[in-house]
Amino acid sequence: MPFSVCMRDCYDTCSMVSEFKDGRLTVRGNPRHPITSGFLCPKGALLSRWFYSQDRLKNPLIRAGERGSGEFRETVWEEVINLVADKLREIIEEYGSESVLVYQYAGDRGVVNYDFPLRLFHYLNTAMLDYGICDRAGQEALKDVYGTAVGMDPEELRNQELIVYWGINAFWTNLHGFMLAKRNNLEIWTVDVVRTETAKRSDRFFQIRPDTDVLLALGVAKVLIEEKLHDEEFVRENVYGFEEFRNYVKALSLDYVSTETGLSVEQIEEFAKEYAEKKGIIHIGYGFQRSLAGGEAVRAIAILPALVGHRFGFIYDMKTIDKGYYAEGAFLRAKPAKRIPQMKLAEYIERGEIRFLYVYNSNPLASLPNQRRLRRALEENDIFVVTHDIFLTDTALYSDVVLPANTFFERLDIADSYYHRYVALNEPVARLYGKSNSEVTRLLAKALGINNPYLHESDEEVIRKILEINGLSWDELKRNGFVKVPEKPRKWETPSGRIEFYSRRAVERGLTPFPEYKRFEGRYPFRLLTPTHRMTITSQYHNTYGMIDPNLYINPVDAERRGIEDGDAVEVFNENGRIRTRAKLSTDVPKGVVLLYKAFWVSLLGWNANFLTTDETVQKYGNGSAYHSTWVDVKKV
Structure with a gap:
C-alpha cells in the first residue's frame, strides 16, 4: 500500500497509508509513526471527500468577463501555457523582471511542490515574497535570545513533567502533540486570552488580557529570580546579561502585572514556583505573536525556560532539513532578489510595481488582511494574474488564467515537519485532474525556451538530491514511509555565544535590550481575534467540508450593553470594512474581546474576517503580521 503524508500547513505532518476499498480511496494514519501514531485529526479523516470533490478544476480557464465576475472559458493546456509564457515575456520586456511576483505559501508543504x-x-x-504572514515575529524574537527558533525535539517530552501551551490551541492545531503530552503523563497548562478547547482540557488555565503575555512572562521571571527559584549554575555558565536583566525586572511591580494581565499576584507567584519545580517546557503558539505585542511577548516567554535550566526548553519551530537553497534554486539568480513584504501586496500593486502575479499554494484573497483594498487594487490596476489551484478559490476568481492543480495523492513528494524531526514520503495513488506545480513549471520553462537542466529535473531526482544533502536514506524512506533526521550538536548562535537575556542582536536592530511591555489602544471598543477554525487550515476545506462556524463570539456582558441576544444578527465594522453575521454569547471570550474564525471563502459565505483586519500595521520584528491588533465595533441589526 502506498504511503502518503498530509501536506497541510499543520504542525503534525501526519504519515498516512492510502488504499482503495471498493474502488474508492481511503486513508488512515501510519501506525508506525512515533508522533502521529496511526490516527488522523477530523480534517485528515475526511481527505477522501476533499480528493473526490466535484468542485475540483478539471480544465484550464481564461477570464472572459470582468475580474472577479467568475466568467471564464475553458481551454486546453497548450493554449494556456503559451499564453502565460507570452505574457511573462511581454511584461519582463516592457517593465523588467522585478515587475513579476511569484506569490506562494504553505498551502501544500511538499518539498517539491x-x-x-x-x-x-x-x-x-523576478521579485520574491518576504514572508511575514505567519511566524516571523516569533522567529526573530527567539533568534534574539537563542540565535535560533528551533526548540526541543517533542519526543523529549517523555522526560518532562510539565508543558505550558502559551497562546496555542493545541487540541485543534497540534492534536498529535497534545496527545503525545497526554501519553507521557505531562501536566498541561494553558496561557491564553480565550478559554479554548485546549484550556478546557488542561490542568491549569491562566486567562490573560490581550498583549499582556510579555508582562506575565516578566512577572514570572521576577519571582523566579527574587525567590532564587532559578537554576543559578546554568544561568551563570550559559546566560549573557543576567545581572542587567535582574535589575530590569526588579523595578517591575507584581501588583502592576496583576492589574494589567487580570491574574492575581498569587496566581503569578504560583505559576513561577510550580514552573520552576517542574522545569516546564513551553510550546509557544503562532497566533498570539501576530500582533503588535507579539515579538516582545515571545522574547519575554523565551527567557523562562533558560531560567529553570533548559538549553532549548521551548517548542516553536523544527527546521530539520536543508532544502531551500537547492530545492528552490536560488543559485539560478543573476542578481539579488527584490523582496516584497507579504502583508503589503495591495500597496505594491497600487504603486504599479507588480504587473504579473503568479499564485500557487496560496489563496491571498482569503488569507491576507484588508481584503477590500486588495480586491480594489486588482480591479483598478494593470496586472495579469495567474493562479494554479485545485479549486476555483476567491483568488482564482480574480485571475486572468486559472490552472487546475492536482492533489498530493496524485504525485511523488516528501514533507518535513515544523514540529517533529521526521521526513515523510508521499507516493502517487491515483490520477484524477490537474497538474502538479513542478509539472507546470517544466511546461512553462519549455514554452519560454529555457533549457537549463535544473528546470527540467524530475520529482524523484529532486527528492533523492535533498535526501543526499541531508544524509538520509531513500531506501529507509521507501520502506517505512518516514525517516528521522538526526539531531546535530547545537549551540546558541548569538553574538555572545550564550543565551542572551540582554539581546545584542535586538539592540543592533534598533530594539530595546530587554522585552518591553506597551499597552495598545484602538479607535474602536473591541479587540478582534481571528484564530483558525478546527475544520479548516486557513481557507482550505471550507468548500469541501462545510463544517464552519461563522458566528461572532462576544461576552454576555458586552452583548447586554448593546442589546444583543444570542443568535441576533449583528454588524461588525471598522475603517477597513463591515460584515454581517450572528452573535454567539460566550463567557469563553473575555470582556472587550470579540472573535471571528479566519479566512473563510467570500464567494461562499459573502464575507471574511479579513475585510476587517489591518494591513497598515506590521511589527518591528521582521515585518511580522499584526492581524490580532485589529479593533472593531459591533451593533445589532
Missing part, C-alpha cells in the same frame, strides 16, 4: 516552481522565477530574476 512548495519549492520547485521558485526555480523558474529565480532564473527569470
Whole structure:
C-alpha cells in the first residue's frame, strides 16, 4: 500500500497509508509513526471527500468577463501555457523582471511542490515574497535570545513533567502533540486570552488580557529570580546579561502585572514556583505573536525556560532539513532578489510595481488582511494574474488564467515537519485532474525556451538530491514511509555565544535590550481575534467540508450593553470594512474581546474576517503580521 503524508500547513505532518476499498480511496494514519501514531485529526479523516470533490478544476480557464465576475472559458493546456509564457515575456520586456511576483505559501508543504516552481522565477530574476504572514515575529524574537527558533525535539517530552501551551490551541492545531503530552503523563497548562478547547482540557488555565503575555512572562521571571527559584549554575555558565536583566525586572511591580494581565499576584507567584519545580517546557503558539505585542511577548516567554535550566526548553519551530537553497534554486539568480513584504501586496500593486502575479499554494484573497483594498487594487490596476489551484478559490476568481492543480495523492513528494524531526514520503495513488506545480513549471520553462537542466529535473531526482544533502536514506524512506533526521550538536548562535537575556542582536536592530511591555489602544471598543477554525487550515476545506462556524463570539456582558441576544444578527465594522453575521454569547471570550474564525471563502459565505483586519500595521520584528491588533465595533441589526 502506498504511503502518503498530509501536506497541510499543520504542525503534525501526519504519515498516512492510502488504499482503495471498493474502488474508492481511503486513508488512515501510519501506525508506525512515533508522533502521529496511526490516527488522523477530523480534517485528515475526511481527505477522501476533499480528493473526490466535484468542485475540483478539471480544465484550464481564461477570464472572459470582468475580474472577479467568475466568467471564464475553458481551454486546453497548450493554449494556456503559451499564453502565460507570452505574457511573462511581454511584461519582463516592457517593465523588467522585478515587475513579476511569484506569490506562494504553505498551502501544500511538499518539498517539491512548495519549492520547485521558485526555480523558474529565480532564473527569470523576478521579485520574491518576504514572508511575514505567519511566524516571523516569533522567529526573530527567539533568534534574539537563542540565535535560533528551533526548540526541543517533542519526543523529549517523555522526560518532562510539565508543558505550558502559551497562546496555542493545541487540541485543534497540534492534536498529535497534545496527545503525545497526554501519553507521557505531562501536566498541561494553558496561557491564553480565550478559554479554548485546549484550556478546557488542561490542568491549569491562566486567562490573560490581550498583549499582556510579555508582562506575565516578566512577572514570572521576577519571582523566579527574587525567590532564587532559578537554576543559578546554568544561568551563570550559559546566560549573557543576567545581572542587567535582574535589575530590569526588579523595578517591575507584581501588583502592576496583576492589574494589567487580570491574574492575581498569587496566581503569578504560583505559576513561577510550580514552573520552576517542574522545569516546564513551553510550546509557544503562532497566533498570539501576530500582533503588535507579539515579538516582545515571545522574547519575554523565551527567557523562562533558560531560567529553570533548559538549553532549548521551548517548542516553536523544527527546521530539520536543508532544502531551500537547492530545492528552490536560488543559485539560478543573476542578481539579488527584490523582496516584497507579504502583508503589503495591495500597496505594491497600487504603486504599479507588480504587473504579473503568479499564485500557487496560496489563496491571498482569503488569507491576507484588508481584503477590500486588495480586491480594489486588482480591479483598478494593470496586472495579469495567474493562479494554479485545485479549486476555483476567491483568488482564482480574480485571475486572468486559472490552472487546475492536482492533489498530493496524485504525485511523488516528501514533507518535513515544523514540529517533529521526521521526513515523510508521499507516493502517487491515483490520477484524477490537474497538474502538479513542478509539472507546470517544466511546461512553462519549455514554452519560454529555457533549457537549463535544473528546470527540467524530475520529482524523484529532486527528492533523492535533498535526501543526499541531508544524509538520509531513500531506501529507509521507501520502506517505512518516514525517516528521522538526526539531531546535530547545537549551540546558541548569538553574538555572545550564550543565551542572551540582554539581546545584542535586538539592540543592533534598533530594539530595546530587554522585552518591553506597551499597552495598545484602538479607535474602536473591541479587540478582534481571528484564530483558525478546527475544520479548516486557513481557507482550505471550507468548500469541501462545510463544517464552519461563522458566528461572532462576544461576552454576555458586552452583548447586554448593546442589546444583543444570542443568535441576533449583528454588524461588525471598522475603517477597513463591515460584515454581517450572528452573535454567539460566550463567557469563553473575555470582556472587550470579540472573535471571528479566519479566512473563510467570500464567494461562499459573502464575507471574511479579513475585510476587517489591518494591513497598515506590521511589527518591528521582521515585518511580522499584526492581524490580532485589529479593533472593531459591533451593533445589532
